[in-house]
Amino acid sequence: MMDVGRHPNIKLLTYSEVEEVSGYVGNFNVKVRKKARYVDENECNACAECFKVCPVAVPDEFQQGFSSRKAIYMQLPQAVPSSYIIDMEACLGNNPIACGKCLEVCDKKCIDYDMQDEMIDLKVGAIIVATGMDVYDPTELDEYGYRSFENVITSMEFERLICAGGPAQGHFIRPTDEKTPKTIGFIQCVGSRSEKRGNRYCSNICCMNTIKDTVLLNDHYPGIEMKVFYMDIRAFGKAFEDLFRRSKEAGVKYIRGLPGEVREDPKTRDLIVTVENTTTGEVEQHELDMLVLSIGVLPRQDGSGIQKLLTLSRTADGFFMESHPKLKPVDAPTKGVFLAGCAEFPKDVKDSVTQASAAAARAEIILNADKIKVEAITSMVDKEMCTACEICYRACPYKCIEVDRENKIPAQIIEAACAGCGTCGAECPFGAVTMRHFTDDQIIAQIEAILDEDPMEKTVVFACNWCSYQGADFAGISRLQYPPNQRIIRTMCSGRVDEDFVLYAFKLGAPIVLVSGCHFADCHYIDANRWTQKRVEKLWDKLEKMGVRPERLQLEWISAAEGQKFAKVMRELEEMRKKVTKEEVEFTKNALKDLKFKREKRKAKLQADKAKAEKVAV
Amino acid sequence: MAEEATFKCLRCGHEFKMPFDPKGPLVERACPKCQSNSVRRMKEEQKK
Numbered sequence: 001m002m003d004v005g006r007h008p009n010i011k012l013l014t015y016s017e018v019e020e021v022s023g024y025v026g027n028f029n030v031k032v033r034k035k036a037r038y039v040d041e042n043e044c045n046a047c048a049e050c051f052k053v054c055p056v057a058v059p060d061e062f063q064q065g066f067s068s069r070k071a072i073y074m075q076l077p078q079a080v081p082s083s084y085i086i087d088m089e090a091c092l093g094n095n096p097i098a099c100g101k102c103l104e105v106c107d108k109k110c111i112d113y114d115m116q117d118e119m120i121d122l123k124v125g126a127i128i129v130a131t132g133m134d135v136y137d138p139t140e141l142d143e144y145g146y147r148s149f150e151n152v153i154t155s156m157e158f159e160r161l162i163c164a165g166g167p168a169q170g171h172f173i174r175p176t177d178e179k180t181p182k183t184i185g186f187i188q189c190v191g192s193r194s195e196k197r198g199n200r201y202c203s204n205i206c207c208m209n210t211i212k213d214t215v216l217l218n219d220h221y222p223g224i225e226m227k228v229f230y231m232d233i234r235a236f237g238k239a240f241e242d243l244f245r246r247s248k249e250a251g252v253k254y255i256r257g258l259p260g261e262v263r264e265d266p267k268t269r270d271l272i273v274t275v276e277n278t279t280t281g282e283v284e285q286h287e288l289d290m291l292v293l294s295i296g297v298l299p300r301q302d303g304s305g306i307q308k309l310l311t312l313s314r315t316a317d318g319f320f321m322e323s324h325p326k327l328k329p330v331d332a333p334t335k336g337v338f339l340a341g342c343a344e345f346p347k348d349v350k351d352s353v354t355q356a357s358a359a360a361a362r363a364e365i366i367l368n369a370d371k372i373k374v375e376a377i378t379s380m381v382d383k384e385m386c387t388a389c390e391i392c393y394r395a396c397p398y399k400c401i402e403v404d405r406e407n408k409i410p411a412q413i414i415e416a417a418c419a420g421c422g423t424c425g426a427e428c429p430f431g432a433v434t435m436r437h438f439t440d441d442q443i444i445a446q447i448e449a450i451l452d453e454d455p456m457e458k459t460v461v462f463a464c465n466w467c468s469y470q471g472a473d474f475a476g477i478s479r480l481q482y483p484p485n486q487r488i489i490r491t492m493c494s495g496r497v498d499e500d501f502v503l504y505a506f507k508l509g510a511p512i513v514l515v516s517g518c519h520f521a522d523c524h525y526i527d528a529n530r531w532t533q534k535r536v537e538k539l540w541d542k543l544e545k546m547g548v549r550p551e552r553l554q555l556e557w558i559s560a561a562e563g564q565k566f567a568k569v570m571r572e573l574e575e576m577r578k579k580v581t582k583e584e585v586e587f588t589k590n591a592l593k594d595l596k597f598k599r600e601k602r603k604a605k606l607q608a609d610k611a612k613a614e615k616v617a618v
Numbered sequence: 619m620a621e622e623a624t625f626k627c628l629r630c631g632h633e634f635k636m637p638f639d640p641k642g643p644l645v646e647r648a649c650p651k652c653q654s655n656s657v658r659r660m661k662e663e664q665k666k
Contacts, residue, residue, distance in 0.1 A: 520646040530644045540628070540658050551628045554656045557646060572629060572654070 005080035012080065013120065021127070021309045024400060024417035025336030026372055030122040036115040038086035039072070043110040046074065046082045050102035050111065058090045060167075064157040066175075067167035072102050072111075077165055086111070126336045126363035129320060130356060131306055133342035134298040136191030136198055144187065144293055145262040150175045151271055152262060152291045154190075155209060162216065172221060174290045176269040180221060181289030185273055186210045187259060188230040192296030201317050203296035204346040207234045210294050211247045218250040226252040227286055229259055229275055237350070255284070262291060297346035310337050311398055316521040319345045323524070324466075330359045333526050334398055335374075335417055338362050377420030377437040377492065379413050385432035385602050386410035392424035392433050395495075397526035421525035422496030426535065431599025438491050440498070440599070447505050450487040455509030456585060459486045459573050462501070464494045464529075467518035467559045474563030475570075482570035485577060486514075493517065495528035500597045502539055502553060507592035511580035512573055514554040522559055529557070546591045552580060629654035 004010050013032055020031035039050075054070035062069075062076050071090040074083070092099040103111045135156055138146045146152050151174050153161070164170035174181045188206060191198030207230070214226050233254065235244040248254065259275040265287075273286045299318035300306075307314055311334050313321040320343050323331040330338050338359035341352040366372060381392075388408045393401045400417035401424060403409065411433065413424075425433040425440075434440060450458055463469040469490050475482065491497055494517025505513050515536055517529040533555065540550035554573060558566050596604075623638035627649035634650055638659060647657040 520644075533644055537658065550658065551656075554628065554654075556655045569654075572652075576629070 001078060001080045014079075014081065015085065016120075018306075018309060019119075024414050025334075026125045026366055026369075026416065028124045028127055028336065030124055030127070032120040032122060034118040034120055036117050037083065038088065038111060038113060038115045039084045040110040040112060041081045041083035043108050044081075044083040045108065046084065047107075048084075049105045049107070050084060053101040053105050055099065055101065056090050056092055058087070062160075063167045064154075064160045066157065066160055084110075086113075126338065126366045127310065128338045128340055128356075128359045128363055129306060129310065129312070129332065129343050130340040130359075131300050131303070131343045133346065134300050136203075136296040136298055138190050138293050138295055140197060141190065141293075143259065143261050144190065144291070145264065145271075146293060149262065149264040149269075149271060149291075151181075151264070151269055151289065152293065154293050154295045155186075155206065155213070156295065158213065158292045162213075172217065181224065183225040183227070183286075183288045184217070184290045184292065185271075185286060185288040186213070186226070186228045186292045186294055188228065188233075188294045189258065190293040190295045191298075193231065199296055199298065199317060201346075202234065204234075205348045206294040206296065208237070208240055208243070208348065210292075211235065211240075211244050213292070214247045214252045215243060215250065218247075218252070227288070228252060228254045229257060229273070230254060231256070231258060237348070255279075255286075297342060300343070303343075310334055311526060312337065313523065313526040319343065321521075330355055330362055333419065333524065335419070336363075336366055372416065374416055374418070375420065377435075378415045378418035379420065379422065379424050379433050379435050381411045381413060382432045382434065383410040384606065385430050385599070387430055387432070389429070392428050395423045395427040395528075395531055397421065397423065397528050419525055421493035421528040422491060423493065423525070423528045423531050426496055426498040427531060429598060430602040431597060432602065434599075435496070438496060440500075440597075443489060443491070443498075443501055444504060446489045447501060447508060447510075450489075451505065451508040451510055456511055456580075456582065457485055457577075458510065459512040459514060459570075459577050460505045460510045461486050461488045461514045461516065461570075461573075462494065462497045463488050463490055463558075464496075464517040464524075465490055465492045466524040467522055468494070468516035468556070468566070470560030471516075471558040471562045471566040474560060475566040476563075478563045480563055480567040482567040483574040485574055486570050493523075493525045493528045494532040495525060497532060497535070499535060499539055499542075500595075503592055503595055504597075506543075506548065506552070506588050507595050509585050509589055511585055512552050512554065512577045514556060514569070514573060516556045516558050516569075519557040519559055546588075548588045548591060549584065551576070552588075624660045625649075625657050626660050627652060627654055628656040628658055633660070 005012055013034055015037055016032050016034045018030060019033050021028060023029045050072045051070050054072045056071035057068040059065040060067050060069040072084050072086045138144060144152060160166040161168055162172050172180055188210060192203040210228055217224055233244060235241045255277055257275045257278045259273045261274040263272045271288045271291050273288055276283050303314060303318055313333050315321050320339050322329050322339060322344060323333050332339055340356040340359040388403050388405050388410050390403050390405045392411050393403050398417050398419055400414040401411050403411040422435050425435050450460055463472060472488055494515055497515050502513050515532060517532050518524060523529045536555045539553055543550045543553060556569050621638055622635045624633060624635055626633045630649060630652040632649055632651040648655055649657055
């Protein structure tokens, strides 16, 4: 932290919040609110005279509430900048002048009660999101007695207790009698890997954190008896197994089974833990002086705000999603934004540093380039056809389209930020937005080729590049059997599948059409597949109004790992295809015989308008 | 607040009720019987 604070090329803005981000890769404009500290951070030399005279004491959040701090305080001894700050909510009567003791004793006159928040505008080329994590609050788990029994603490509280800079100056004591405990228990997976309470995912760091704690305690307090209650120990990293072995060799007892009940002896304040040891199959009781709940990691509560600011994507569990789990593990879906640390998923220090280094290196590539190359897979706007209706802007997951509806200024694509999902093209009601890749003409040609011969024997499948198409590939390399009647048309995103494509396939006699894409949580274009769902829902209504069975248009979310699902869906579609009669296909073809692509309709209208204008002029 | 709506699976024909918030974010839906995502919300006139 000190190095960062002193680095000439790093501007560290602490106690600040990003309020607005606009622009695109290489050209981001960021508005930051630098909150008022009420202490001049450049002048303050942390002499602590103000701290000594402040009469207000509130629980110290950094020490997990084990000790108190003053209304004027430093969050932690190593804080950068090394400067005090006034907590205005705690300051006497919210009116500092009434007290003003800190002001009186500050020789350097650093305190300014009238300090205001400052807005800072930054121009940056790349953004790294390293917003960290929250931790699980185990209060809801009644059986563990957290908050009911003082000697039941969380792993975060334990860290403060044993820290040299902690409330007990590194002396390990139990909260009720401030004596060094003789027996201590650790319960693993608190709030993790649970279907009902807490989170379904493994928090990744808790096993090794507990193992480290047991080794540490054994080194400093060799006589302490330690017991770890666990489901299974995940010691998967480099040298992790060795540390686990050291812990066991030090006499730490690992008991497989999570306690069902924790009681307290009201006289001694000792804890009685009841657990089913699943190795022996017996119910055991353990008397402990202290119990540590190894709590899981949560995504930050303010994640949705950051998600909106940077048009990011989050997985179902709330962590930020990377652009690609294997090929772009530190890139966010928005170009020029990178992820590091637990903002992406729970990880330990080593993995966080590795990811942060990778993110910094990725950002450096952008910062060092005068121009950046983007793949030629962007969309483009035919300005003559565009009515500036803003539908493309609303549909764009990256907000990389500029359009002014009021002044009728046609849409313009910011190509550096466009990821090429094609949702704008599919949503544009006038066919004004076209793609440089997977063009309408190419897709239409594929539909025509597929349905040129024996259309009744074929099912047209639109599959997104990242998930469904890969699911089909996986089904293939897994040698899974499914009927050969499906014909796949690949698009970058299911959001690209235009209504026209589906209707055209039906017009040419397709018995069944499937639109398939990534699961909602996996969409590689943030939320483009939500537009797919909306569009398919509208198409179901449209088909029904035309007298066509909506069942003939199918929708499926298939991930790259779901080869089995892909094969199953293909088998089901084949059964459906066999039931489609020749009569209903003929009826559909007849109902769609006058189908005109929206681009053609718009062109015709423009020509008609032009002809009318010419006529009026004449 | 999410209301309950009737949905129909366009794969297996199963009809079922599930929470639906017209103003809320779109959620991924699957038929509880066949797990298909071809799940269509039935409007009043369609139910008849």
